[in-house]
Every structure is written in structure tokens, then in C-alpha cells.
Amino acid sequence: MNLTIFLLALFDGISYAALVFIVALGLTLIFGVMRILNVAHGSLYAIGAYATVSLTGFFLALGFAPVFAFPLMLVSAVLVGVLLGGPIEWLLLRRIYDKPEVLQLLVTFAVFMILEDVQRLLWGTQPYFQASALQALGNVTVFGVTYTVYQLILLPLVAICLLFGLRFFLRHTVIGKLILATTEDREAAQSIGIDADRVFLFTFVVGAVLAGLGGALASPTTSILPGMGADMIVLSFAVVATAGLGQIEGAAVTALMIGLGRSFAVYVWPEVAVLVPYLIMVLVLLVRPEGLFGSPVARKI
Amino acid sequence: MTATNKAGTAKPPLLETRELMIKFGGVTAANNVSMQIEAGRNLAIIGPNGAGKTTFLNICTGWIKPRSGKVFLEGEDITPLPPRKIVRRGVARAFQIPQLFTEHTALENLLISAAAREGLRNPLQNLHNIRQRDEMMHLLDLVHCTDVADRVVVELSEGQRKLIDIAVALALKPRLLLMDEPTSGVASSQKHEVMEILVGALAEAGVTSVFVEHDMGIVARHADEVAVWNAGNVQLRGTPQEILEHPDVIRDVIGEEVA
Incomplete structure (x- = not known):
């Protein structure tokens, strides 16, 4: 393998890992706090991408500059979080927290399937492309390899900021502490007057915004088409499970492992590239069923 | 109807229950319970297991809703409110097992x-910078726990956890604190000491307490009033001396402990 191929695989892996991590972060936050594995997270990711493409297309047609695509990504993510995440928690999940996990999984899976069809209904089955954000930032050349600034610098930067931002938010702010307290003991939290329902709603909306943001950020780098949500939920679940459910820092490490594993496989042994993330997951879980960073008893987030 | 307290004024009692009824399966846990709790008088609840003592506390704090009957806090009907709203109105609860966040420090x-x-008001502020920090250190001082302020709760003894649990309840600025066996799990040599600190802290904070207790020594020394529970209702009520010398109580509740 020569240096060029190595760097390409490295950069592919890093930018891909950054995207998967952002989505996995929301998934693991929701699981860590609410103990719900939200399959519909994949749809929120896809709708975040679709919304960004539509909004960007609309505003660029009105004559706005391409950099305007960036604030629109944020807008899309927040819209997905508030308009979809909010009602999902409020109308559905709130009723099933004390139900068996299988039922919870089925409910979020049902939401996922409904939202998949909603996407087809709204955006059809034709792929969409919208790369203005990618082009707006231009390219950078590293050791003779030219790569987009968007994928090589912006995506990893956003991922790192979100990782440290969420860590800081949970451990050092009042509301973060109230979330952690509710996570640790819901009844005790209520007995000191914490509105656990609102804490859960807020957490779910934040998680949903992260899914939407993942989709928004992914939109310039890929074609937007039906099924992208399913791919992403499976992959981000692999990342979260490999790290240990609820492990935020761990998810960053496993996202990188899985992202790099996949991208190097693409260059070295393309036939198994799709398999690599799951091979990594299976190997890790065979040895450590609680995940690389999970502990079998205590739950920490 | 406004209840009239002993002083004869129209001020409603701190907490009043009227005709509380609830059954769990075939067991009547509250059978027409009508109680008045006056501010400033610490009430001990004694009685055999299954008499409905804890159920009474749970109804007063909103964790269990009665099938019929009402709970009034200073004349206001709080029966339909969820626990967290009842807490905010001034009725706090301490459980038999302290409900602390064990991965956080005592101060946290x-x-x-x-x-x-x-x-x-400012959700993004650092928890340690909130305005109430000094006030909270003062509460830890009240329960003699300032030295363990920065220790994680898992590292603390049961007695310390009990005291910190009370401080956590006091942090809610309650007017009434309902406690389920405040000294259970504490080494018997330390029970009186823990209770002494606890009652002192409550008096200092101006909080009235109702506590379920099995240890008659504690009841005799720390309660202003005693209510004897039996079969889902109050059987007797009086001063510790009246109650502990009552023949029925000696027979049914204290039994061999004293004899």
C-alpha cells in the first residue's frame, strides 16, 4: 500500500467516523438516560439530510450564497429534534418506559418504518444531491492527497466539539447534573421535585437533534435516498454496542475503529468492506459482552 | 369545612387527612384515616408491620393516590397533585433507605x-457555582457532615447517609418532613446520636416532622406526640408517656421488647 492510498483510506475513515459518531452520540445519550434503544434514530438522521437538501435548494434558488447551507443544517437538525423527536417522546415513549424492552424496541421500530414511508411520500424515491456546503469550503492538499476541507477538517472538528460539549454539559452544568441524577434514580429525582418527564423529553429532543445534525452534515457528502436511515441506524448501533451502551467517550473511540476499519477494507479487500464494522462488533462483544468501555453493573454516561 | 386547631384559631392544621381509604388486594392499608398534624409538634407513628404506616406517608406525599378521601396542606387540597408538586409545596419525604445519588458527592x-x-433560571451554570452553595454548606453543618461534603456518597457510612438524606430533604425548604424509620440501618450504638442531630437540625430549620419508628426508646425521647397505627387506622394518639404506658400498646406493639 503506498502513501497516497494510505492517506486516502485514513481520511475516508476519519470523516466517516465523525459522521457516524455524531449519530451514535444521540443514540447512546438517549439509551444512557432513558434506557430506550431508539431505532427511529435512523429515520431522524435521514430526515435531517432530506430537510437540509430541500431547505438549501430552496434558499439557493432564491439567490442566497452557498455558505448559507451551514446555518440551514443547524435549522434542519433543530426542526427534526423538535418537530419529530418531541412528539415521539411525548406521545409514544412516555407511555412505555415501564414496559418490557422488547415492546419498546418494537414501538421505536414501528416509528422507524412509518417515518421511512413518510420520507418516500414527501421526497419520492429518486436520489437527491446537494453539495454546495462541500464546495463552499474548497479542498486541502496533504502530502499530495487532495481532500475536501469539509470532510477532513469540519466534520471531525464538529464531532470533537460535540463530544467535549456534551461531556461538559452533563458533568458541569446544573441541567446536566439534573439529567444525570434522573438517570441514576428516577424516583429519587421526583421526590426532590425534579420533573423527570421534562428531563426525558429534553434528553430525547437533544438526542434527536444530534441524529438530524448527523444527517444534515452527511447530506453534502452522499446521495440522499431511501434506505440511508436503515444503514445508519445499524452502523451507529454497532458503534454504540461495541463501546458499551451509554458510553459517550467510548463511542468516539469505536466510531474511529469502525470508520477506519471500513475505509481501509475498501482499499485493501473491498469485498468485505461492508462486513468489517460488524466483524469488529462481533469480535469485541464475544470477548467483552458489555462493550469495550461498558461495565457490567454500573451505568454511567 | 375548616378544621379548628387546639388554640381555637381558624388557621388550618399544617397537614390534614380526611377519610383516606385504600386497599391493596385484600388488605386495607388505609381505613378511613382522618389525621391532623400541627406545625411544630414532631409526631411519631408506631404500630405493627402491615398496619399502613408507610402507606400513610406515601399518600401524604402523593406517591400513592387514595381510593377516596383527601389530603390538605394548610387547608389546600393536595390529593391530586403529583409527588414533585407536593414537594414544592413543602411536604418532603425521607425513605427508609436513603435515596441519594450515590455517584455524586454529599454536597452535590x-x-x-x-x-x-x-x-x-440559568441551566448552563456550573452546579458548584449556584447561589445556594453557602446555604447548602450550612445544612451540611446542621447535620454535622461538613467534613464529608466532597466525598462520594458510596463511600459514606449508613449513619452519614441518613443524615445527608435529611439535609437533602431540608434543601427543599419543606415545612413538613415525613421520614420512614430515620434510624433503621444505623448501628444501635449510634441511633440516639443520629436522631439527636436530626431532630436538632429539623428544629433549627423550623421543620415539623412525622416519623415512623420501631425503637420505643427513640420515640420516648424525640417525639412530641405519638400515633399508634393498627389495621389501617390510628388506634390511639397522645403524648409519648401516655402512649407508652397504655396497656393496649404495651400488649400489641411493644410486647416483649419491654417485658
């Missing part, structure tokens, strides 16, 4: 409580 537990009480 109090700060979380204070933050929950105040609502989130």
Missing part, C-alpha cells in the same frame, strides 16, 4: 436538590 446531592427547588 444537596446542590441538585437546591437546583430542583429553584427551577432552572
Whole structure:
């Protein structure tokens, strides 16, 4: 393998890992706090991408500059979080927290399937492309390899900021502490007057915004088409499970492992590239069923 | 109807229950319970297991809703309110097993409580910088736990946890604190000491307490009034001396402990 191929695989892996991590972060936050594995997270990711493409297309047609695509990504993510995440928690999940996990999984899976069809209904089955954000930032050349600034610098930067931002938010702010307290003991939290329902709603909306943001950020780098949500939920679940459910820092490490594993496989042994993330997951879980960073008893987030 | 307290004024009692009824399966846990709790008088609840003592506390704090009957806090009907709203109105609860956030420090537990009480005016502030920090240190001082302020709760002894649990409840600025066996799990040599600190802290904070207790020594020394529970209702009520010398109580409740 020569240096060029190595760097390409490295950069592919890093930018891909950054995207998967952002989505996995929301998934693991929701699981860590609410103990719900939200399959519909994949749809929120896809709708975040679709919304960004539509909004960007609309505003660029009105004559706005391409950099305007960036604030629109944020807008899309927040819209997905508030308009979809909010009602999902409020109308559905709130009723099933004390139900068996299988039922919870089925409910979020049902939401996922409904939202998949909603996407087809709204955006059809034709792929969409919208790369203005990618082009707006231009390219950078590293050791003779030219790569987009968007994928090589912006995506990893956003991922790192979100990782440290969420860590800081949970451990050092009042509301973060109230979330952690509710996570640790819901009844005790209520007995000191914490509105656990609102804490859960807020957490779910934040998680949903992260899914939407993942989709928004992914939109310039890929074609937007039906099924992208399913791919992403499976992959981000692999990342979260490999790290240990609820492990935020761990998810960053496993996202990188899985992202790099996949991208190097693409260059070295393309036939198994799709398999690599799951091979990594299976190997890790065979040895450590609680995940690389999970502990079998205590739950920490 | 407004109940009239002993002084003859029209001020309603701190807490009043009227005709509380609830059954669990075939067991009547509250059978027409009508109680008045006056501010400033610490009430001990004694009685055999299954008499409905804990159920009574749970109804007063909103964790269990009665099938019929009502709970009034200073004349206001609080029966339909969820627990967290009842807490905010001034009725706090301490459980038999302290409900502390064990992965946080003692001080953080109090700060979380204070933050929950105040609502989130500045949600992104650092928990340790909130305005109530000095107030919380004072509460830790009241329960003689300032030396363990920065220790994580898992590292603390049961007695310390009990005291910190009370401080957490006091951080909510309650007017009434309902406690389920405040000294259970504490080494018997330390029970009186823990109770002494606890009652002192409550008096200092101006909080009236109702506590379920099995240890008659504690009841005799720390309660102003005693209510004897039996089969889902109050059987007797009086001063500790009256109650502990009552022949029925000696027979049914204290039994061999004293004899």
C-alpha cells in the first residue's frame, strides 16, 4: 500500500467516523438516560439530510450564497429534534418506559418504518444531491492527497466539539447534573421535585437533534435516498454496542475503529468492506459482552 | 369545612387527612384515616408491620393516590397533585433507605436538590457555582457532615447517609418532613446520636416532622406526640408517656421488647 492510498483510506475513515459518531452520540445519550434503544434514530438522521437538501435548494434558488447551507443544517437538525423527536417522546415513549424492552424496541421500530414511508411520500424515491456546503469550503492538499476541507477538517472538528460539549454539559452544568441524577434514580429525582418527564423529553429532543445534525452534515457528502436511515441506524448501533451502551467517550473511540476499519477494507479487500464494522462488533462483544468501555453493573454516561 | 386547631384559631392544621381509604388486594392499608398534624409538634407513628404506616406517608406525599378521601396542606387540597408538586409545596419525604445519588458527592446531592427547588433560571451554570452553595454548606453543618461534603456518597457510612438524606430533604425548604424509620440501618450504638442531630437540625430549620419508628426508646425521647397505627387506622394518639404506658400498646406493639 503506498502513501497516497494510505492517506486516502485514513481520511475516508476519519470523516466517516465523525459522521457516524455524531449519530451514535444521540443514540447512546438517549439509551444512557432513558434506557430506550431508539431505532427511529435512523429515520431522524435521514430526515435531517432530506430537510437540509430541500431547505438549501430552496434558499439557493432564491439567490442566497452557498455558505448559507451551514446555518440551514443547524435549522434542519433543530426542526427534526423538535418537530419529530418531541412528539415521539411525548406521545409514544412516555407511555412505555415501564414496559418490557422488547415492546419498546418494537414501538421505536414501528416509528422507524412509518417515518421511512413518510420520507418516500414527501421526497419520492429518486436520489437527491446537494453539495454546495462541500464546495463552499474548497479542498486541502496533504502530502499530495487532495481532500475536501469539509470532510477532513469540519466534520471531525464538529464531532470533537460535540463530544467535549456534551461531556461538559452533563458533568458541569446544573441541567446536566439534573439529567444525570434522573438517570441514576428516577424516583429519587421526583421526590426532590425534579420533573423527570421534562428531563426525558429534553434528553430525547437533544438526542434527536444530534441524529438530524448527523444527517444534515452527511447530506453534502452522499446521495440522499431511501434506505440511508436503515444503514445508519445499524452502523451507529454497532458503534454504540461495541463501546458499551451509554458510553459517550467510548463511542468516539469505536466510531474511529469502525470508520477506519471500513475505509481501509475498501482499499485493501473491498469485498468485505461492508462486513468489517460488524466483524469488529462481533469480535469485541464475544470477548467483552458489555462493550469495550461498558461495565457490567454500573451505568454511567 | 375548616378544621379548628387546639388554640381555637381558624388557621388550618399544617397537614390534614380526611377519610383516606385504600386497599391493596385484600388488605386495607388505609381505613378511613382522618389525621391532623400541627406545625411544630414532631409526631411519631408506631404500630405493627402491615398496619399502613408507610402507606400513610406515601399518600401524604402523593406517591400513592387514595381510593377516596383527601389530603390538605394548610387547608389546600393536595390529593391530586403529583409527588414533585407536593414537594414544592413543602411536604418532603425521607425513605427508609436513603435515596441519594450515590455517584455524586454529599454536597452535590444537596446542590441538585437546591437546583430542583429553584427551577432552572440559568441551566448552563456550573452546579458548584449556584447561589445556594453557602446555604447548602450550612445544612451540611446542621447535620454535622461538613467534613464529608466532597466525598462520594458510596463511600459514606449508613449513619452519614441518613443524615445527608435529611439535609437533602431540608434543601427543599419543606415545612413538613415525613421520614420512614430515620434510624433503621444505623448501628444501635449510634441511633440516639443520629436522631439527636436530626431532630436538632429539623428544629433549627423550623421543620415539623412525622416519623415512623420501631425503637420505643427513640420515640420516648424525640417525639412530641405519638400515633399508634393498627389495621389501617390510628388506634390511639397522645403524648409519648401516655402512649407508652397504655396497656393496649404495651400488649400489641411493644410486647416483649419491654417485658
